Amino acid sequence: MTETLTTLTGALDGLYRSLANGSDWQETVRHGAEATGADRFNLVTAGNDGTARQFTYPFDPESALEYVTTYLPRDARFPRLIARPSGFVTTEDLMSPEEIANCPVHQEFYRRHPECWNSAIVFGRSEDGLVVVGAHRHRAHPAGWRKDQPSLMIFANHLARITHLRDIVPNGAIARQGALAAFDGLDDAIAIFDVNGLLVHLNPAGRRLIDGRHGLRLVGHRLMAGQPEVTEAITRAVGKTIRVLAGTDLTLPRPVPVPRPNGRVPLFLRFFAAPSHDGRARYGVVKLVDPAEKRVPDIAFLRSATGLSNGEAALAVGIYRGLTVKAFAEEAGLSEQTIRKRLKHVCDKLGVRRQPEIAMRIAALASV
Structure with a gap:
């Protein structure tokens, strides 16, 4: 194992221990600095409110507070981030x-803080707003972020x-109760699988969505969809998550859309690695998201986030809602052609x- 991979693996272990033990965010961002070799590492969460x-x-609470209150509203990068697909950017990509x-x-x-001059940012949308991870290097330090982009x-x-x-599981609940009990108390639909990929637990909300009416069913201990290609996509995502649990892969899979009968908006399966009581990632978690219960993007x-016209954005939302081309044409009063x-x-x-894939892009923008 290379030195970079060893460092990254150790940092990820620490990250999951911080979730299990309910450690504060300060401990979490320390692991980020270790993983990336950054002179400064930060996590910014910007809520929809x-x-x-x-x-x-x-640790530097004074500068953190100063940035959030005084400089974040003046930072030209943030509105430009919002208009981009989630992913990796450097300051030079934005300005x-x-x-x-x-x-x-x-x-x-x-x-006044030259260690922040060369910045690389990875951002995504959470259910509450934006999650922005920033790694920074000193002005005198060669940027080199493209080389370190994978880490x-x-x-x-x-x-x-x-x-x-951490937003949905009570702080420290995994350490106190174990993963299964911690997820059982959630309103979110959760399924848990083991390192063999077998579904070992469904919380009450999850049971309500895996009943055949929503495009998903259980066959033995395996989660399956109505279409073979979707079942195959689920299997690949479970397999990729298991590799993360086993330490042979480091990247979690993308969400999997699951079509539902009668043209309803598809479910989305989001995959997580969750820690056991000792903090190491040993459980695979599937969160079943029903976009019908989530907001539809404005x-x-x-338009601003994707460059679509009004009509194109309306069509993308229609597909996200589960409409076929024919059904959308009828709803819009236009020809199918x-x-x-x-x-x-x-x-x-x-x-x-x-x-x-359109539905997945809109789901991301809808904070699914």
Whole structure:
């Protein structure tokens, strides 16, 4: 195992221990600095209600508070992040050299904190807003973030899901009760599988969605869908999660959409690695998300985030709701041929090929 991989694996173990034990976020971001070799590492959560929090390592609460209250509203990168698909960016991807030269964050805040000058950011959308992971290096330190992008992406992928689990699981509940009991008390639909990929537990909310009426069923201890290709996608996602549990892979799978009967909006399966009582990731968790119970993205927001026109954004939302091209055409009062042409434009602009991929992109923007 390479030194980089050893460091990253150790940091991920620490990350899961922090979830199991209910450690504060300060301990969590320390593991991020270790994983990425950053001079400063931070986690910013920006809520839909306008609130923002920042946790930073090395510990510096004064500068963290100053950034969130004084400089975050003036940081040109954040509105530009919101308009992009989730993923990895550097400051240079978001701002020109001229903008950096006139940026109050760089010219005022970062001059007093030069260890933040070269920044790489991985961000995603949570159910409550944005989760932004930032790794920073000193102004005198060569940036080199492209080389370290894989490590940062892997750690941020886990951190985003840990953030979500910490939002829904009471603090320290896994250490006190064990993973099964901790998830049983949630309103969220949760299924838990072991290192063999066998489903070993469903919480009450999960049982309500795995009954055949929602496109999912249990065959023995295996989670299956109505379509063979969807079952295959679930199997691949479970397998990838098991590799993370076993330490042979570091990247968790993308959500899997599951079509439901009667053209209803599909379910989405999100995969997590959850810690056992000692903090090591030893349980696979599937969260079953029903988008019908979640908000649909605003058309104006979709336009700014994706570059779609009003009509294209409406079609993308229709697909997210589970409508076929024919059903959407009838609802919109347009010909099926017109909608198929519009569908091609949507696919081109989103960089996807199939309708389920459109639904996944809209699901991400809907904070599923």
